[in-house]
Amino acid sequence: xxxxxxxxxxxxxxxxxxxxxxxxxxxxxxxxxxxxxxxxxxxxxxxxxxxxxxxxxxxxxxxxxxxxxxxxxxxxxxxxxxxxxxxxxxxxxxxxxxxxxxxxxxxxxxxxxxxxxxxxxxxxxxxxxxxxxxxxxxxxxxxxxxxxxxxxxxxxxxxxxxxxxxxxxxxxxxxxxxxxxxxxxxxxxxxxxxxxxxxxxxxxxxxxxxxxxxxxxxxxxxxxxxxxxxxxxxxxxxxxxxxxxxxxxxxxxxxxxxxxxxxxxxxxxxxxxxxxxxxxxxxxxxxxxxxxxxxxxxxxxxxxxxxxxxxxxxxxxxxxxxxxxxxxxxxxxxxxxxxxxxxxx
Amino acid sequence: xxxxxxxxxxxxxxxxxxxxxxxxxxxxxxxxxxxxxxxxxxxxxxxxxxxxxxxxxxxxxxxxxxxxxxxxxxxxxxxxxxxxxxxxxxxxxxxxxxxxxxxxxxxxxxxxxxxxxxxxxxxxxxxxxxxxxxxxxxxxxxxxxxxxxxxxxxxxxxxxxxxxxxxxxxxxxxxxxxxxxxxxxxxxxxxxxxxxxxxxxxxxxxxxxxxxxxxxxxxxxxxxxxxxxxxxxxxxxxxxx
Numbered sequence: 001x002x003x004x005x006x007x008x009x010x011x012x013x014x015x016x017x018x019x020x021x022x023x024x025x026x027x028x029x030x031x032x033x034x035x036x037x038x039x040x041x042x043x044x045x046x047x048x049x050x051x052x053x054x055x056x057x058x059x060x061x062x063x064x065x066x067x068x069x070x071x072x073x074x075x076x077x078x079x080x081x082x083x084x085x086x087x088x089x090x091x092x093x094x095x096x097x098x099x100x101x102x103x104x105x106x107x108x109x110x111x112x113x114x115x116x117x118x119x120x121x122x123x124x125x126x127x128x129x130x131x132x133x134x135x136x137x138x139x140x141x142x143x144x145x146x147x148x149x150x151x152x153x154x155x156x157x158x159x160x161x162x163x164x165x166x167x168x169x170x171x172x173x174x175x176x177x178x179x180x181x182x183x184x185x186x187x188x189x190x191x192x193x194x195x196x197x198x199x200x201x202x203x204x205x206x207x208x209x210x211x212x213x214x215x216x217x218x219x220x221x222x223x224x225x226x227x228x229x230x231x232x233x234x235x236x237x238x239x240x241x242x243x244x245x246x247x248x249x250x251x252x253x254x255x256x257x258x259x260x261x262x263x264x265x266x267x268x269x270x271x272x273x274x275x276x277x278x279x280x281x282x283x284x285x286x287x288x289x290x291x292x293x294x295x296x297x298x299x300x301x302x303x304x305x306x307x308x309x310x311x312x313x314x315x316x317x318x319x320x321x322x323x324x325x326x327x328x329x330x331x332x333x334x335x336x337x338x339x340x341x342x343x344x345x
Numbered sequence: 346x347x348x349x350x351x352x353x354x355x356x357x358x359x360x361x362x363x364x365x366x367x368x369x370x371x372x373x374x375x376x377x378x379x380x381x382x383x384x385x386x387x388x389x390x391x392x393x394x395x396x397x398x399x400x401x402x403x404x405x406x407x408x409x410x411x412x413x414x415x416x417x418x419x420x421x422x423x424x425x426x427x428x429x430x431x432x433x434x435x436x437x438x439x440x441x442x443x444x445x446x447x448x449x450x451x452x453x454x455x456x457x458x459x460x461x462x463x464x465x466x467x468x469x470x471x472x473x474x475x476x477x478x479x480x481x482x483x484x485x486x487x488x489x490x491x492x493x494x495x496x497x498x499x500x501x502x503x504x505x506x507x508x509x510x511x512x513x514x515x516x517x518x519x520x521x522x523x524x525x526x527x528x529x530x531x532x533x534x535x536x537x538x539x540x541x542x543x544x545x546x547x548x549x550x551x552x553x554x555x556x557x558x559x560x561x562x563x564x565x566x567x568x569x570x571x572x573x574x575x576x577x578x579x580x581x582x583x584x585x586x
Contacts, residue, residue: 085415220446227436227447234434236399238498239422239451 004191009309015198015267017305018205021298022260023282024289025212026253031291032229033242033249036142036153039161041282042275044257047168048130049265050272053177055122060113062171063129064106067136069167071102074136081144098136105129119180127258134254135247142250143243161276168272176274179265201263208259209298216294225249229292277320281308284327290334348410350375350533351396351426351502356404358388358395366391366557368404371535373502378524378534380565382541383554384577389537390431392554393506396535397421397428409501423451425501431510433491437480441471444479444490448497456499464493467523485516492523496532503527504535509543521547545569 023041030038047063054061075098082090109125141160145152183196216222228235228245236242264270264278285304289297307326311319349372358366366388373379383389395402398418406414413421436444445464449457465472468489474482479490488508495503505524509517517540525547528534538544545551545565553561553574561568568574 220450223439223443223447224450226439230436230438231434233399233430233432234436235447236418237397237422237428237430237434238448238494239419240447241417241419 013306013309017302021301042279046275048261134250176271427500448494
């Protein structure tokens, strides 16, 4: 391997790693606030890429119907759970958020899709369709069992993952597709050809990470979310509604997943089930970050991306195995030296 | 007499099938410092947690004239009910100042910045340590921070669970000094303590809790003279804390 190949692999690794980083910090965030290990995080990624692809072809994406289906389920779940203490406020919220919003987005996508409004509009529409799915899924699957053990939540999380995969197959079909690159330009940097796509990936990821750092470090809402993961009882005692915090965490996770989907769409062929592997690699990074530390997680995600690039050069048949094998020595080392998330209560 | 600020009637709490608090009725009048004393395991912490809304309970909890027994915890905080729990439950990986600011989560930005200055004035130690992570504080400082965080919510009724637990005698004195000081500002206090002697010294009214039920109530002087209670809770020697 000479220097040029190394630089190419490094570029590849950074691009992969940047996407894993976005997915991984979503996992850390959701775990911190709700103790849920969000197995279906990858589905947000895949569904977004498929939505953008449908819009590029001028088709109304089935995502809008999926959103309506989830909205309906969330409304039913909410009504059943709060049957005894239904208030007008809650009813209005259910009607607006779970029913009116999906219907409005459905009509909007059906009107806009044939017009082929261009890349920016497609991306914004896809993100708008995916993000509300986060809180809906939280209210369907996790809010009713919010106080259960991590293991129960994990099983529910796998249940959601398999359900979404099934729904994905129904709504999107088995075909894989790719999306147009965010930028088709490229420029030479010495021997290295840098594509506009890779610059876009790194720039968007960097920007999002900075915005997140500001949100969690400076705003009261961000601090309240951190407080939920720092001490759940303490957070409840100061009056932070932990259910709402969970929904916000899920919305942010879906948003991060959607942005990752926009970024990976042009890089690979995405099918309804492609998300799981992305989620799993991001999970490796999240574990390396101890499921608590955001900077460590981002660093680990870049490491996972780079390792993947190296392994696909050296032993492409074994690249997945090798990436997942990496976790063992690191876990052994961390279990001795590093702090880790402990289950409270 | 006006209606009490907090009026708990017939409160029972069970963990699964085991009932640990049976039919407890207590009241706190506006501006009073009321204490519930009793041995370890008498159900005092459970009682406070149920009043706060951390635990489900049967019975009626009236706060400021409204029934709050089916009201969510965060709305009870907003209404002015606040608990400093036995284990403090601080945000250990966040700075002292963030812990305090989050205490005022239910208040407006203006109220938060005003209250935090008052708390810094009252507890200057916290101001010195404002940048420090809560998890690195000493036991006494943690208790101060837990109280400060609760005060940030501008409570009408402050409930404290064993504020003296695990603290050196000098710091216990500080804590109780702060409590009496607070009462001067109009905050009503419900204090749960194992350190019965110290609690009875500062309280206006006292309840004795044994095996999940209130067995005696009255003025602190009456309670302190009850021979059986003296033997069980007050000890024969000096202050063991």
